[in-house]
Amino acid sequence: MESSYLIGAIIVATVATYTTRIIPFLLFRNCEPSPLIRYIELNMPVMIMVILVFYALKDVKWEVYPYGLAEIIGVGHCDSFTCKV
């Protein structure tokens, strides 16, 4: 892989990541977030995570042996790694 490609990609990813983190501080510098924003804040992360799960599973070959069995078992066991509250 070319180093110019990697460096360019790292710079772009750095800017993109930092942008997502600084946006609220620029937008809501002087006011308190509204109830709607609070609602989004509370529920958006779950939605995004579910999207990401489907994204990560998009290349599984369900139609050929072993029919994604490894992924099904793996996802099934993920629950045992979460914190028991």
Add this chain to the structure above:
Amino acid sequence: MNFLSIVKLTIPVMMGYIPLGMAFGLLLSKLLIPWYYALFMSMFIFAGSGQFLALTLFASQATILEIGIATFLLNLRHTFYGLSMISAFKDFSWKKHYLIFGLTDETFALLKTSDVPEANRERAYLLITALNQSYWIFGSVAGALLGNILPFNYEGIEFSLTALFVVLSIELYKKNRLHKPFFCSTYHWTFLAWCYFHLKKC
């Protein structure tokens, strides 16, 4: 809060970041990328799932624009983390830019849940963020170096990303009082995945 008690506070993050960072480093060395790119990525990007996604996109030779958009969308959730930190960071000096930079899922969770006394709060927050990042850097560099030395069977290591997302989904689901958003998005994405699957066969 003294240094030691802050270190103690960050131990749960250390337990998560070092293995996950190592998985990242191993994956990076599998793609034959030199180890110091793991250092750069963990120093400047500092986003767990974002860095995994970047590696996946490197492997498929995605364009830099695609990498930028995908990283932005993936990390958009951090915007909503920042929303609830505005009042907490309000009176801090210019150093809060490092806190904003380092507002990852884990750091956010730690800052939100820990009881740091009002006095010297800025210093404590900065230390927490810096410690978390140092664990992440350590893990990813160690993984990248180990990947060069040890002959590993890497088959299936990319599943660590799927597992991370599933675990985070479950954690968020458990933390959330409203379960409707979870079911709505699962339902919609199952439907879309089904459509995608059938269209691909045509």
